Amino acid sequence: MNKHLLSINDLTAEDVLRILDTAESFREVGTRVIKKVPALRGRTVVNLFYENSTRTRISFELAAKRLSADVINFTTSGTSVAKGESLKDTALTLQAMGADAIVIRHASSGAPLTLTRWVRGSVLNAGDGTHEHPTQALLDLYTMRDRLGRLEGLRVAIVGDVLHSRVARSLSFGLVKMGAEVTLVGPPTLIPPEAPTWGVAVSYDLEAVLPKLDVCYLLRIQRERQRQRFFPSLREYSRLYGLTRERVGMLPEGCLIMHPGPMNRGVEIESDVADLPQAVMEEQVTNGIAIRMALLYLLLGGKAEGVGGDA
Amino acid sequence: MPEAILLRGGRVVDPAAGRDEVADVGVAEGRIVPPDALPAGALELDCSGLVIAPGLVDPHTHLRQPGGEDAETVETGCRAAALGGYTAVAPMANTDPVADDAAVIREVIDLAAAAGLCDVYPVGAVTRGLAGEDLAELGEMVEAGVRVFSDDGRVVANPQLLRNALTYALAFGEVAIAEHCEDPALSEGGQMHEGQHSAVLGLQGKPRESEEIVVARDLALARLTGGRLHLLHLSSAGSVEMVRRAKAEGLRVTAEVTPHHLVFTDADLVTYDTNLKVNPPLRTAEDRAALRRGLADGTIDVIGTDHAPHPVERKEVEFDQAAPGTIGLETALAAVLTELVEPGELSLLRAIEAMSTAPARLLGAADHGGPIEPGRPAMLVAFDPAATWVVEPPFASRSRNSAFIGRTLRGRVVHTIYRGELVVADGKAER
Numbered sequence: 020m021n022k023h024l025l026s027i028n029d030l031t032a033e034d035v036l037r038i039l040d041t042a043e044s045f046r047e048v049g050t051r052v053i054k055k056v057p058a059l060r061g062r063t064v065v066n067l068f069y070e071n072s073t074r075t076r077i078s079f080e081l082a083a084k085r086l087s088a089d090v091i092n093f094t095t096s097g098t099s100v101a102k103g104e105s106l107k108d109t110a111l112t113l114q115a116m117g118a119d120a121i122v123i124r125h126a127s128s129g130a131p132l133t134l135t136r137w138v139r140g141s142v143l144n145a146g147d148g149t150h151e152h153p154t155q156a157l158l159d160l161y162t163m164r165d166r167l168g169r170l171e172g173l174r175v176a177i178v179g180d181v182l183h184s185r186v187a188r189s190l191s192f193g194l195v196k197m198g199a200e201v202t203l204v205g206p207p208t209l210i211p212p213e214a215p216t217w218g219v220a221v222s223y224d225l226e227a228v229l230p231k232l233d234v235c236y237l238l239r240i241q242r243e244r245q246r247q248r249f250f251p252s253l254r255e256y257s258r259l260y261g262l263t264r265e266r267v268g269m270l271p272e273g274c275l276i277m278h279p280g281p282m283n284r285g286v287e288i289e290s291d292v293a294d295l296p297q298a299v300m301e302e303q304v305t306n307g308i309a310i311r312m313a314l315l316y317l318l319l320g321g322k323a324e325g326v327g328g329d330a
Numbered sequence: 331m332p333e334a335i336l337l338r339g340g341r342v343v344d345p346a347a348g349r350d351e352v353a354d355v356g357v358a359e360g361r362i363v364p365p366d367a368l369p370a371g372a373l374e375l376d377c378s379g380l381v382i383a384p385g386l387v388d389p390h391t392h393l394r395q396p397g398g399e400d401a402e403t404v405e406t407g408c409r410a411a412a413l414g415g416y417t418a419v420a421p422m423a424n425t426d427p428v429a430d431d432a433a434v435i436r437e438v439i440d441l442a443a444a445a446g447l448c449d450v451y452p453v454g455a456v457t458r459g460l461a462g463e464d465l466a467e468l469g470e471m472v473e474a475g476v477r478v479f480s481d482d483g484r485v486v487a488n489p490q491l492l493r494n495a496l497t498y499a500l501a502f503g504e505v506a507i508a509e510h511c512e513d514p515a516l517s518e519g520g521q522m523h524e525g526q527h528s529a530v531l532g533l534q535g536k537p538r539e540s541e542e543i544v545v546a547r548d549l550a551l552a553r554l555t556g557g558r559l560h561l562l563h564l565s566s567a568g569s570v571e572m573v574r575r576a577k578a579e580g581l582r583v584t585a586e587v588t589p590h591h592l593v594f595t596d597a598d599l600v601t602y603d604t605n606l607k608v609n610p611p612l613r614t615a616e617d618r619a620a621l622r623r624g625l626a627d628g629t630i631d632v633i634g635t636d637h638a639p640h641p642v643e644r645k646e647v648e649f650d651q652a653a654p655g656t657i658g659l660e661t662a663l664a665a666v667l668t669e670l671v672e673p674g675e676l677s678l679l680r681a682i683e684a685m686s687t688a689p690a691r692l693l694g695a696a697d698h699g700g701p702i703e704p705g706r707p708a709m710l711v712a713f714d715p716a717a718t719w720v721v722e723p724p725f726a727s728r729s730r731n732s733a734f735i736g737r738t739l740r741g742r743v744v745h746t747i748y749r750g751e752l753v754v755a756d757g758k759a760e761r
Contacts, residue, residue: 105646106648107646127649127650128650129648132601150532150533188530188532213525213526
C-alpha cells in the first residue's frame with residue numbers, strides 16, 4: 020500500500036482484500052464493552068474538515084480513538100481558516116505540530132493530493148469535491164461482501180447523480196477492480212459521457228435494470244442540481260429514478276438496498292423503503308468505523324506486520 | 331550607448347528573406363551593417379554552432395502593470411522577454427486600470443522605454459473596461475500606436491458588439507480584433523478540458539465546443555463585415571479546421587497557438603498541478619496534433635506565449651481556486667525547438683517565422699521580424715539549439731508559475747540584441 024489513501028485507484032485488488040480482512044478483525048472490537056485497542060497509542064490523527072460532515076468525521080474520530088490515537092478535530096468555522104488561512108499554511112501548521120495522519124474533507128477535487136506536498140504524515144481522503152471518497156467505497160465493499168459473501172460477479176446499480184458524486188466514482192472504480200458488474204443509472208445529464216471507459220455499463224431506465232441486481236445503491240440527489248437545470252424538478256426525478264415500494268417489488272429476492280447517507284427520504288428513496296430489512300444503511304455506518312480503523316492501522320501502524328509498502 | 335558588434339560564424343535563419351545559411355552579421359549604431367563596414371574595435375562574438383534569427387516577437391503577453399505589480403512589472407516582464415530571445419512583446423489590455431484609452435497605452439510604452447530591454451506594442455481593449463458593453467475609443471488608441479484590440483481573458487460575448495468592432499476598425503487599415511474564444515455559459519466553472527480525464531479527476535470540464543462555437547460565430551462575423559479577425563490561443567482540432575476553411579475562402583483571419591497547448595495535454599493534469607490550469611484548457615493528444623499540423627502548414631500564423639504571471643498565493647492553492655495561466659517568455663523558444671523542431675514536425679525557418687516575422691506583421695512592428703539586412707534596426711537573437719537545461723525557478727519574471735518546471739528542454743538563448751545593444755550576453759541580462 021501507498022503511504023496515502025487518495026483514490027481507490029491507489030489500491031490493488033490485494034490491498035482492498037487486506038483492508039477488508041483487517042476491518043473484519045477490528046469490527047469485533049466495536050462489540051466489546053471496552054471498545055479500545057492500543058495499536059496507535061501516542062500517534063496523532065488530525066481530522067481536517069473543510070466541509071460539514073457529521074457521519075464521516077465522527078466515524079474517523081471513533082476509529083482513531085478506538086485505536087488509542089490522539090485525535091484533533093480541526094473544523095474550518097471559527098478557526099484560522101475562517102480568518103483566511105490557506106490550505107498550505109494550515110498544512111504547515113499541522114505538520115509542525117507533528118500530525119502522523121491527516122484526514123481531509125474538502126470541497127475542491129484534488130485537495131488531498133495537493134496536501135501531500137506539504138506534510139510528511141499520511142493523508143487520508145475523506146471526500147474531495149466531485150472526485151473521490153475512497154473510505155466510503157471500502158466500507159460499501161465491506162458491507163456487500165459481509166452480506167452477500169463475495170464481490171466478484173456481483174451485479175450493482177449505482178443510481179442518481181453520478182456526475183457530481185465522489186461516492187459513485189470511488190465505488191465504481193472499487194467494484195470494477197474487484198470483478199463486480201456495475202451499471203450506472205440516472206438522467207443522461209448526470210452520467211459522465213466517458214463513464215463506459217471506467218468499465219461500467221450505463222442505463223437511463225431504472226426499471227429495466229432492477230430485476231437483475233444484487234445491490235441497488237442510491238446516491239443523494241442535491242436540490243442545487245435542479246437550479247443548474249440538470250433535470251426539471253425533484254418530483255420528476257423521483258418519478259423516473261426514485262426507489263419506490265413498487266420498484267422494490269421488481270428487485271430479486273435478497274437484493275441489498277444501500278445509500279451513503281444522508282438520505283433525502285421521498286426523493287431518491289421512498290421513506291418506507293429506507294426502513295426495509297434489506298436496506299442496510301445502519302450496517303454501512305457501523306462497518307465504516309471498522310474500515311477506518313483498518314486504514315489508520317495499516318497506514319500508520321501496520322508496518323511491523325509487513326503490511327506497509329513503499330512509504 | 332550603441333555598440334559595434336560582429337556576430338561571427340552563426341547560422342542565420344531569416345524567414346523574411348527566405349535565408350538559412352552560415353554568415354557573419356555586423357551591428358553598428360543600432361542597425362545591421364555589412365561585416366566589412368564595421369568600425370575597428372567592434373565586439374566580436376563567436377557564434378559558431380549558434381542560430382542567429384530576428385529577435386522574437388510575442389503577440390500575447392501579460393505584463394500586469396499597471397495594477398498587478400505583485401505578479402509582474404513592465405520591467406521584469408521585459409527582462410524575462412529579453413532572456414527568452416524576444417525584442418518585442420504585446421502586453422494585453424486586462425490591467426488595472428484597463429488599457430482602454432491612450433493614457434494607459436502610453437504609460438506602458440513609457441515604462442518599457444525606461445527599462446530599455448525590448449519594445450512593447452500594447453493591445454488595446456475592444457470594450458470599455460473589458461465590460462463587453464460599449465466600444466472603447468479605438469481611434470484614439472490607434473493614434474497611440476495600437477494595431478491589435480482584444481478583450482483577452484474574456485470573449486466579446488455580444489455578437490452585435492463584435493460586428494460593430496470589426497466594422498469600425500475597417501477605418502484604420504490593418505487593425506485586427508483579437509478574440510479569446512470561450513463561450514461564457516459553456517465554460518463557466520470549468521477547470522479543464524471536458525473528457526475522460528476530467529470525468530475521473532472530478533473536475534468540471536469545458537468542452538471543445540465552448541471554443542468552437544465562438545470560432546464559428548466570429549468567422550461568420552468576419553465574413554459579414556470584411557473585418558480583420560485574429561483568434562487567440564486555439565486549443566481544439568475543430569477550431570483549426572474551421573480556420574483552414576476560412577483562409578481558403580479568403581477571409582481576413584489569422585490565428586495563434588501557445589507553446590503550452592503545443593506541448594501538454596489534459597492527461598498531464600492527473601497531478602492537479604495548478605501551473606497546468608490555463609484558459610482555454612489543455613486538450614487531448616488529437617487536438618495537440620492538429621494544432622501542430624496547423625502551425626506547420628500555416629493555418630495557424632503565430633506562436634504567442636500568453637505569458638500569464640500570477641503571485642504564488644494564487645497558484646499554491648486548491649485546483650479549482652487557482653488562477654489560470656502559465657508564464658512562458660523564458661521557455662517558449664526552447665519548448666518549440668525541443669517539442670516540434672527537433673522531432674522534425676516543424677522546420678526551424680517556419681518556427682522563427684511564427685515566433686518573429688508573422689507576429690511582427692500582425693502588430694505592425696516594422697522594426698522587428700527581419701529581414702536581417704544592412705540598414706535594418708538590429709533586433710537579433712542568437713541561440714544554441716543543442717544546449718539542454720532543466721526548467722527551474724527562479725525566473726527573471728517576477729512570478730514562477732511555469733507549466734514547464736522540471737522539464738528538460740533543448741535550446742538556450744545566448745545573446746539578445748535590441749536596437750543594436752547587447753541586452754542579453756552569454757545568457758545573462760545586461761540590465
